[in-house]
Amino acid sequence: MSGIDTVLRTLHDDERDLEQDLLAAAERHRAEHEFHHVATDVARWSREHATRLAALGRDLSGPREHPSPGALAALREKASQALGRRPETGLLLLHDLRDLHLAAVRNSLHWEMLAQAAQATRERNLLELVSACHPQTLRQMRWTNTMIKVLSPQLLVSA
């Protein structure tokens, strides 16, 4: 397996994980309405990235199915609504945002590696893929960063 394949596989799995993490965090923080909705929206990007990475036709397994909200999910949702009244959930949200941001940064660096390798090898398919996907990863990073900036003063000082 070439170096490019290794990075592709890692990025593919990481994008799948980021999708899952975004959806799980969205569910955990249902009472944080903007976070909930936007996390669900940008999870779609990671899903699309993983699908397109898989579609390159290299040796990568397909993306996981979209998790259906089962009984367990409903339970977690109820718990998150009850927790929504307590200040500690604010800290939990900041921690989740930090972890999501770091995961997106990791993905961004892998996209960067692929972009450089694709240019060196003149692999146009791969370069097109990176050009289409990497900006969305950067948007995931900017979003988590903005949310941390906006929420930190309130959740760390006034809670």
Next chain:
Amino acid sequence: MSSTPERIADPWGPRTPYAPGTPWPVRTDTHLANGVGEEDVQRWVRSASILHSNGDALDIAVRDGRIVGVRGRANDRVNRGRLGPKDLFGWQANHSPDRLTRPLVRENGQLVESDWHTAMDRVVSRTRSLLDERGPGAVGFYTSGQLFLEEYYTLAVLAHAGIRTNHLDGNTRLCTATAAEALKETFGSDGQPGSYEDVDHADAIALFGHNAAETQTVLWMRILDRLEGSDPPRLLCVDPRYTPVAQRADVHLAPRPGTNVALLNALLHEIIRTGRIDRAFIDAHTVGFDELASRVEPCTPRWAAGICDVPAAQIERAAELLGGARRLLSTVLQGVYQSHQASAAAVQVNNLHLIRGMLGRPGCGLLQMNGQPTAQNTRECGADGDLPGFRNWQNDRHVAELAEIWNVEPDAIPHHGPPTHAMQMFRYAEQGSLGMLWISGTNPAVSLPELARIRSILAQERLFTVVQDLFLTETAQLADVVLPAATWGEKTGTFTNTDRTVHLSEKAVEPPGEARPDLDIFLDFAARMDFRDKDGGPLIGWRDAEGAFAAWQRCSAGRPCDYTGLSYDRLRHGSGIQWPCTEDAPDGTARLYTDGFTHAHPDRCESYGKDMVTGATVTPVEYRSLNPDGKAVIKAAAYLPPHEDSSPEYPLQLITGRTVYHFHTRTKTGRAPELDAAAPDVWAEISPAEAAAQGLAAGDLVQVTTPRGAIRARLRTTAIRDGVVFVPFHYGYWDTPRGHRPPDDRPGRAANETTVTDWDPLSKQPLFKTSAARMTLVSRRGTATDGTDRTGSTA
């Protein structure tokens, strides 16, 4: 003409047709109390309408210290004498016997009458203890779109530089936040590009989600008069309801709610495909066209037809109308602002005008409308949390300028992040970090989404709530302190309409009892808090409305909303004047952007913009590299599926909206007999086909249920899109037995019992047109006697 209840039956009155490029004829509308003739009026006092955003100039008739009627002002540029039904009848609420006349405070769980000293002392001592214990982040202000400029500016200074909190917003968040955001995204700064005179010149008028016939009746009269005159404009209406606008439209598109971006992208696709773009304008004045062109390239009418459920041929016809126009006027309102992807969609209408080069010339206008009468002032004065004068919180020089005007240190003005919008303040209150919320001139217990949640937040013991209003509203009933406010006609100040026209509204009569102008209440609070500037002088040095206006003029100098050429005296002797009004433009400015987009310059702009999906802020460095010369920014947006869509369990899409007879939560209009009688109770609207499919008929009592809650209403069948239910949002509980909430054993009547808590990530405007719902039969027509039988007439 004299106006009688026929203006209830015909809200727009008789036509005065006119030809393109000629002045709109005068038609003076008057309504006086029964038995009062013009000869009985002792004084006519200058004002403008306060029950919508159109800014119709009027004079208040006074006799023996009471308001006895109103008359439209014929020499005003906005209305040329005309008034709408709410203007003609709404003033009667001023004299309603249930006005608040004394402060109330909560004792042992009950609100009891008190006096100003006791009430203000409670407010001040709670503010002080919260500031000491938890800092400024524990205190928030939620104001209105119905106070006056002078009051907003005073509130903005006391919140930003007195309390030093970021938590300040107006209920303009619900009506006009997306207009402001869309203007910032495209033009770098808030500020309405167009002018009502564009109606006089346009050869095509497009109304996007804007039922002007009911929300701005006088603007609609102007359009009707063009339609009846020679060489009328062609009309495009985008609305899922068959509104009076749709009935007059050459092309009516009724898309699925939540799909505006898909529809607009297809329209842009067609304009570009057919080469109806102004390449020279695009090259000279914009950045971002190439990205837009590639983004909308796959967005064919056929593609959009599948998403919006509108025939592709209709989309092509609409694009033909827009693309063939030589003078295009577009207006945008809640069908866009309160729907999924609100800002992204509103920005695409801006893009339409940019790529067609249709801005800054007569007839080539863009009106991102406001909902409320003084919403423009909430925005420009910073009572929506933005820095006053459209200053940029991310630009240190703007903050320093403001600090100099207020004579405080720059770090005394919180600017470490964007202001906290209303929905987020309620979230902080829910989660416990906001300990005090001061609500002035608005009624969140009826107007915000998911009311059971809002009531439970307001009722919390740990949240200290101050409510300043005219009546014991649903919200006031949940307050800890209630302050009785004077209203329009009882105080002096200015306000600005949606096309930047400033009017003076003078005091005509005394307020009832101990009620005080909102300005006096804020000034009293500032004095008691003893807010100081950096040299130890008072932070707020003015004592009356004219003093506040002068302070605001200084703050506005050099900014897009420059008021320095105005004065009370000028407004008193002429009529409405459009800002910017300066020494160089003493008669005001009809259109912005007649010569480039200077407000978009990185040093000058109010905002560097936001991500079209996530709302993440763009950094100054990114903006400067994208738009170094300050051009208009063309921002593309991809369609995203709505966050809540219909499902087998909830097969309908619920949208809420207005009726022509009411304003906001009926606090005033419900107390005007003609308006109340015209639309006394809530209803729900679906199409006849949808009703038949569900086994329902007009007049049945139905229940509308969503995952949040349910309401009961009489069913009307109208030519609305199949699969969509419309419910007016005005109705609450102040005139029902429980006072502020639904009865214990039954669903309520406030539309917002059912709406979803979701907002646009850019403008933070709540989305009231995006809930999934189902409708079930409660009882057949004529069989129930539960108080919902009073049906209103339909406009």
